[in-house]
Amino acid sequence: MTTTTGRLRCQRIGCDEFFSPDNNLENSCTYHSGPPLFHDGGKEWSCCKQRSHDFSDFLSLPGCTKGKHSSEKPVVKAAPSPNARLPQPINTGNSALDAAKAACIRCRQGFFCSDHGAQQPTAGVAKPVPATTVQTAASESSGIVKKAVPSKVFDINAKQVCKRKGCGNTFTEKDNHQEACNYHPGPAVFHDRLRGWKCCDVHVKEFDEFLEIPPCAKGWHDANPQDAA
Structure with a gap:
């Protein structure tokens, strides 16, 4: 991809920065050199063992290898997990x-x-009690009253990174609006060597093709989508 100023977008996974071919220095690019692993509901980079269960957080994990930027798209296939x-x-x-x-x-x-139903927990296994519930009960029994958490104060001109799946663009609250963000509202689906999005029902075989699937929904940019859930 080339911009009007002649700068190229780096195609290495984990970088995605713009660079000039005439000023492409060694160690200017930080990227993931190994393929991703998908197993046990988790996602992991084989090159650095960084992992996450949330796909948007997984794509945001910093690269572990340095080198020059590249305009050639790498051929990356999801590697099978040896310990899955x-x-x-x-x-x-x-x-x-x-x-x-x-x-x-x-x-x-x-x-x-859908044919055999969801996996259900076995009978007789007690559900874990959330730590927040235990802490709240302990505080009430001891008579301790916690102070209200102050509301967050935002700078409408501060630059933030949208964490919605498929977006990742930088924005400010001042310029944010209901059609500013293109994203995937549904979860990513990995099944039978296919990768895709449940929201738009698009599935491909290659991981780099999966990253290129265009978003199917518009909305507000959100730097903390888990807070809005």
């Missing part, structure tokens, strides 16, 4: 259903399956 362990389908007590789950790829991987 597939969860076993839960025993439901129905021999026919258990046999069907054992033969189903999605059930063996622990994903929701």
Whole structure:
């Protein structure tokens, strides 16, 4: 990709900066040199072992290798995880259903399956009590009253990075509006060597093609989408 000023966008995964071919210095680019790993619901870079369960956070993990910028798109394929362990389908007590789950790829991987239902926790296993609930109960019993958390103060001219999936652009609240952001509202889907987005039902085989799938929704830029959830 070339801009009107003749600068090129670096195609190395994890960089995405603009550079000039005449001033492309060694160590000016920070990128991921290895392919991504997808297993057990997590995402990991094979080159530096950085991992995340959230896909937008995974794409934001800083690169681990330095070198020159490159305008050539790397050929990157998702590598199989050498230590990936597939969860076993839960025993439901129905021999026919258990046999069907054992033969189903999605059930063996622990994903929701429309044919056999979602994996449910086994009976008798108590749900963990959130730490916030325990802390709140302890504070109330001891008579401690916590101070209200002050509301955040934003600088409308401060530059922020949109964390919506598929966006990643820099914006200011002053220029933000309801059609400023192009993003994917749905989760990423990785299944049977295909990668895609549930929201727009587009799936491809190659990881670099997955990164090029155009967003399907418009909205406000959001630097903290988890806060708005």
